[in-house]
Amino acid sequence: MNKLAVVKIGGNVIEDEEALQSFLTHFAQMKGPKILVHGGGKKATIMAKQLNVPVQMVDGRRITDAQNLDIITMLYGGKINKNIVAQLQALGCNALGISGADGNAIQAVKRPVKIIDYGFVGDVTGIHAELFTILLEKNFTPVCCAITHDQKGQLLNTNADTIAAALAQGLSQHFEVSLWYCFEKQGVLENIEDATSVIETITPKQYKKLRAAEIIHSGMIPKIDNCFEALEKGVLEVKIGAPEMIAGNIQHTTLILDDE
Amino acid sequence: MNKLAVVKIGGNVIEDEEALQSFLTHFAQMKGPKILVHGGGKKATIMAKQLNVPVQMVDGRRITDAQNLDIITMLYGGKINKNIVAQLQALGCNALGISGADGNAIQAVKRPVKIIDYGFVGDVTGIHAELFTILLEKNFTPVCCAITHDQKGQLLNTNADTIAAALAQGLSQHFEVSLWYCFEKQGVLENIEDATSVIETITPKQYKKLRAAEIIHSGMIPKIDNCFEALEKGVLEVKIGAPEMIAGNIQHTTLILDDE
Helix, strand or coil: CEEEEEEEECHHHHCCHHHHHHHHHHHHHCCCCEEEEECCCCHHHHHHHHCCCCCEEECCEEEECHHHHHHHHHHHHHHHHHHHHHHHHHCCCCEEEECCCHHHCEEEEECCCCCCCCECEEEEEEECHHHHHHHHHCCCEEEEECEEECCCCCEEECCHHHHHHHHHHHCCCCEEEEEEEECCCCCCECCCCCCCCECCEECHHHHHHHHHCCCCCCCHHHHHHHHHHHHHCCCCEEEEECHHHHHCCCCCEEECCCCC | CEEEEEEEECHHHHCCHHHHHHHHHHHHHCCCCEEEEECCCCHHHHHHHHCCCCCEEECCEEEECHHHHHHHHHHHHHHHHHHHHHHHHHCCCCEEEECCCHHHCEEEEECCCCCCCCECEEEEEEECHHHHHHHHHCCCEEEEECEEECCCCCEEECCHHHHHHHHHHHCCCCEEEEEEEECCCCCCECCCCCCCCECCEECHHHHHHHHHCCCCCCCHHHHHHHHHHHHHCCCCEEEEECHHHHHCCCCCEEECCCCC
């Protein structure tokens, strides 16, 4: 099977023009089939302020009403996605930007209302693997923004980490998939005060130990849980680290299943 | 050769939610390979006002500075394109939205400055026919917004009529192409006061007569000239009329070369 890299960049890269340029240069040079997934960081909140659109947050999560969905669609699907694509094209990478609606790439349902109504937020239900395999075979590099659709005409704001994991899982029948999460740290740290204390490899066994020792705790737990879920669903490895890790020769954390 | 319809919708359709819905329903039902091309009508000007971005017009043409380009990219490439795609998907049409940067679909150069500097405005130099043939063969329907790129990382605001003509010409080696221009009238009118006086067919010979009689004059001349240029470059026919013409059974104007 061919290898495939699914790379997700966080808001800290999107928000910093220089960091984005540096990342895109490295990304364009990555060999083999690859997919980029991005959100929009704080840009949506800034734009909402400019347009006098109220932003409602509950427990640190944005409520996506119709006006905020429009802003997200304009920014993530329009400005950010198209500029990333144009820059990758200039760097010799045949990028093609899509949302989950394009070619029915990523299907979702509006999150059911339990206690909180998150509005137009999507929970991913499936991906259109054939669309991605066609594009990848023809040497296109899909650049996916964090928007899905419900197949009934409604766009949905969707977590970019989740989209990356869904793509990695959904394409693992066709490729040997590495899932790369680029964020503001160099990896999962042994000691939060020491930026160089990166844990090189985490297996489920070690994960249990790291949780017991409270080295991995609170917000990291659901993230790492999702990574292991992706591995159990066929993804070869998950890499967590700074954007520069995609250029190689820089420490980061790799999550794999036990070699048993 | 397979038939292909390249359909361009004008701002009057984009600006009217009901008209757009009706058009998309008809468009989804059109049989065979098809491409949709759209701009954004007056929506960019409205959004510029909301964001306090000055809009400079010279001789009825917009000057596209960096801020206005951002607005156009957000609206045309983001909000309008992604919502059209999601609605077509709901109607059973496997739409896939792209700008000219995506997959290097439509290449352009920044318009050279002669007397007026139009800013980030693109003059089309070529299309990536292979991208479109791949998508069409796999039953995807490309939905193109009126944005191109210069292959050096710069997005460019580009006339939607020109994009439609460039696509129709560039794909006429692979398909028998009909180019459809949907606008606010039922076609080219014999008498501007009488909306039903649609001229059914115009050949170059008749065009000369219509110009001599000043039935076709001023703003229509460059438009019709462009249509005949497309025909000379291999397009089978150009159809001009109201959006409903794509459903058939409604009068419109067809431009063809003489049967000599």
